[in-house]
Amino acid sequence: MTNIKDLAKMAGVSVTTVSRVLNNHPYVREDKRNAVLEAINRSNYQPNINAVHLSTGKSFLVGVVVPYIDHPYFALLIKGMASEALENNYKLVLFQTNYLETREIEALQMLKQKQIDALIICSRKCSWSTIEAYLLYGPIILCEDTRGKRVSSTFVDHYKSFMIALEHLYQKGHRKIGYCIGRKSGTNSRQRELAFKDFVENYHLPYEPAYIFEHCTHFEDGEQVIERIQQMSNPPSALLVTSDEVAAGIVTCAQNRNISIPGDLALLGFNNQPIAKMMNITTIEIPLVDIGRKLFLQGINISKEAAYQEIPVTLIERETV
Amino acid sequence: MTNIKDLAKMAGVSVTTVSRVLNNHPYVREDKRNAVLEAINRSNYQPNINAVHLSTGKSFLVGVVVPYIDHPYFALLIKGMASEALENNYKLVLFQTNYLETREIEALQMLKQKQIDALIICSRKCSWSTIEAYLLYGPIILCEDTRGKRVSSTFVDHYKSFMIALEHLYQKGHRKIGYCIGRKSGTNSRQRELAFKDFVENYHLPYEPAYIFEHCTHFEDGEQVIERIQQMSNPPSALLVTSDEVAAGIVTCAQNRNISIPGDLALLGFNNQPIAKMMNITTIEIPLVDIGRKLFLQGINISKEAAYQEIPVTLIERETV
Numbered sequence: 001m002t003n004i005k006d007l008a009k010m011a012g013v014s015v016t017t018v019s020r021v022l023n024n025h026p027y028v029r030e031d032k033r034n035a036v037l038e039a040i041n042r043s044n045y046q047p048n049i050n051a052v053h054l055s056t057g058k059s060f061l062v063g064v065v066v067p068y069i070d071h072p073y074f075a076l077l078i079k080g081m082a083s084e085a086l087e088n089n090y091k092l093v094l095f096q097t098n099y100l101e102t103r104e105i106e107a108l109q110m111l112k113q114k115q116i117d118a119l120i121i122c123s124r125k126c127s128w129s130t131i132e133a134y135l136l137y138g139p140i141i142l143c144e145d146t147r148g149k150r151v152s153s154t155f156v157d158h159y160k161s162f163m164i165a166l167e168h169l170y171q172k173g174h175r176k177i178g179y180c181i182g183r184k185s186g187t188n189s190r191q192r193e194l195a196f197k198d199f200v201e202n203y204h205l206p207y208e209p210a211y212i213f214e215h216c217t218h219f220e221d222g223e224q225v226i227e228r229i230q231q232m233s234n235p236p237s238a239l240l241v242t243s244d245e246v247a248a249g250i251v252t253c254a255q256n257r258n259i260s261i262p263g264d265l266a267l268l269g270f271n272n273q274p275i276a277k278m279m280n281i282t283t284i285e286i287p288l289v290d291i292g293r294k295l296f297l298q299g300i301n302i303s304k305e306a307a308y309q310e311i312p313v314t315l316i317e318r319e320t321v
Numbered sequence: 322m323t324n325i326k327d328l329a330k331m332a333g334v335s336v337t338t339v340s341r342v343l344n345n346h347p348y349v350r351e352d353k354r355n356a357v358l359e360a361i362n363r364s365n366y367q368p369n370i371n372a373v374h375l376s377t378g379k380s381f382l383v384g385v386v387v388p389y390i391d392h393p394y395f396a397l398l399i400k401g402m403a404s405e406a407l408e409n410n411y412k413l414v415l416f417q418t419n420y421l422e423t424r425e426i427e428a429l430q431m432l433k434q435k436q437i438d439a440l441i442i443c444s445r446k447c448s449w450s451t452i453e454a455y456l457l458y459g460p461i462i463l464c465e466d467t468r469g470k471r472v473s474s475t476f477v478d479h480y481k482s483f484m485i486a487l488e489h490l491y492q493k494g495h496r497k498i499g500y501c502i503g504r505k506s507g508t509n510s511r512q513r514e515l516a517f518k519d520f521v522e523n524y525h526l527p528y529e530p531a532y533i534f535e536h537c538t539h540f541e542d543g544e545q546v547i548e549r550i551q552q553m554s555n556p557p558s559a560l561l562v563t564s565d566e567v568a569a570g571i572v573t574c575a576q577n578r579n580i581s582i583p584g585d586l587a588l589l590g591f592n593n594q595p596i597a598k599m600m601n602i603t604t605i606e607i608p609l610v611d612i613g614r615k616l617f618l619q620g621i622n623i624s625k626e627a628a629y630q631e632i633p634v635t636l637i638e639r640e641t642v
Contacts, residue, residue, distance in 0.1 A: 061414065068400075069400055070396035070400045071396075072391060075391035078415070079389075082415065082417040091414050094403065094412070094414075096403035096404070220595040220598065252573075253599070255576070274539060278570060279573060
């Protein structure tokens with residue numbers, strides 16, 4: 001098979017010149033460029049793009065770390081990144097981690113090995129110090145509040161949005177409020193927990209750990225929430241549900257069991273996914289596709305300074321509160 | 322600068338072995354792995370993985386073409402591929418095409434340029450001849466019936482499964498049957514259309530084009546189906562719905578409008594997604610995660626002969642028929 005050295009010999013130029021022509025480098029003398037192009041034609045040379053990437057130091061690949069691919073929250077972030085990648089002639093390399101740290105480190109290793117040009121971490125298990133150790137190898141972008149750290153981010157202030165949601169429920173007369181969440185660890189979840197604690201303290205409400213429902217990620221997880229509530233002697237009257245998908249599952253399960261929403265149980269979802277609109281779920285709108293776009297652009301527009309983009313959220317009132 | 326050949330010489334092993342160690346490949350003898358790691362330490366070698374890929378001709382990346390990422394059908398296929406990729410130390414490069422042919426060709430070009438080792442096309446817009454032109458550059462795997470073609474595939478016989486579903490509705494007494502589908506073009510959709518035509522002919526039923534509802538992809542698309550049915554003077558009494566997601570949307574919208582399911586309208590979904598179980602939707606189970614796994618393995622286990630794996634489906638009776 002013809003390689004880059006053969007081409008150089010055929011064209012009577014150096015290997016560097018061939019590489020520059022293959023990369024559309026501007027500083028190549030016209031006669032040399034033509035000689036290389038002619039050699040390519042004569043030899044039926046097929047460039048191995050990894051050779052090109054080796055010489056340019058760019059892969060035009062951006063890595064994306066998500067715990068699950070089959071969840072609308074992450075799917076919508078990826079959708080935004082994918083459309084911006086397309087616009088900018090990049091491709092996405094997907095790391096589905098299931099929140100295993102080893103898989104996150106594999107992604108970081110790919111950045112170190114220059115197989116990807118940037119890494120976007122949508123949600124993580126690994127510690128901050130792990131990420132810090134890879135910062136010198138390329139841009140790492142996070143979807144969480146990184147203010148004060150040397151990492152760019154596009155994020156929602158989950159403390160603030162949780163507080164908006166909690167105060168809305170309070171104003172509607174609710175005093176027994178709980179919430180459903182995917183996992184308790186993680187930066188965003190801890191911000192939400194903090195908001196919840198501050199809220200009950202500010203309003204002199206009891207802090208009731210049983211009102212916090214973990215492992216609420218998918219539609220079908222709504223069932224266990226209803227089951228646990230039905231077993232409580234003093235159940236919550238309202239729930240924040242950090243995914244509309246789960247809120248929809250709770251609504252569906254409640255209908256099957258003749259539990260009135262919002263009469264018996266008020267629900268306030270998050271994200272404003274299409275399912276929330278269709279099922280008339282009151283929700284906090286988080287523009288996930290747009291956040292995905294912004295995360296991607298931070299990954300490819302290299303800047304020395306870390307940039308922090310906070311994305312505002314909006315309460316959308318419908319029929320479940 | 323130390324390169325992979327220097328490392329191989331220092332460690333007294335082959336370049337392939339060094340490459341395997343750098344890629345965390347499982348099949349490396351422990352003593353050889355240690356020799357390579359020691360050579361890396363001594364030489365202060367910083368791998369540029371693109372150099373490794375250039376020397377091995379492998380990128381350990383597999384491309385995946387899907388029209389949409391934020392749809393459970395494709396998300397579940399990707400989930401299966403992602404877990405098998407992890408097992409085998411590969412990564413996925415994602416191409417979200419929105420069914421634009423130019424984007425599919427970009428993916429094929431990456432195969433040609435050896436930036437990916439194989440390409441899995443879950444659903445496509447481009448013609449068969451376009452794919453054929455890229456066959457010599459690497460494995461292309463399709464998620465459709467390719468029997469008789471020189472391309473491996475894992476697929477469901479959509480003609481057969483549509484027929485199973487249609488005959489179930491017929492046995493339940495339905496004579497006015499229609500179906501909801503994402504798009505009418507595409508190999509799988511054409512197989513389904515053919516089954517539908519053969520079915521109405523075999524059972525001497527009228528072929529009613531108004532009973533075919535296109536653009537039914539997401540949950541919220543269920544609304545337009547109910548709206549159109551409500552405007553019909555002679556509406557269908559039963560629908561096949563090629564995505565449980567859409568069937569769930571139809572059920573939800575029907576409830577809001579006091580349409581009885583299955584009394585006024587029977588529904589038979591496809592895939593057996595979790596939402597179907599929770600909403601008691603009768604459905605044809607298609608093991609998407611498993612299909613994703615099999616597609617991936619076909620991509621990385623290169624064989625000269627094309628292999629065709631047909632995946633059987635199962636009717637799951639619940640409460641919507």
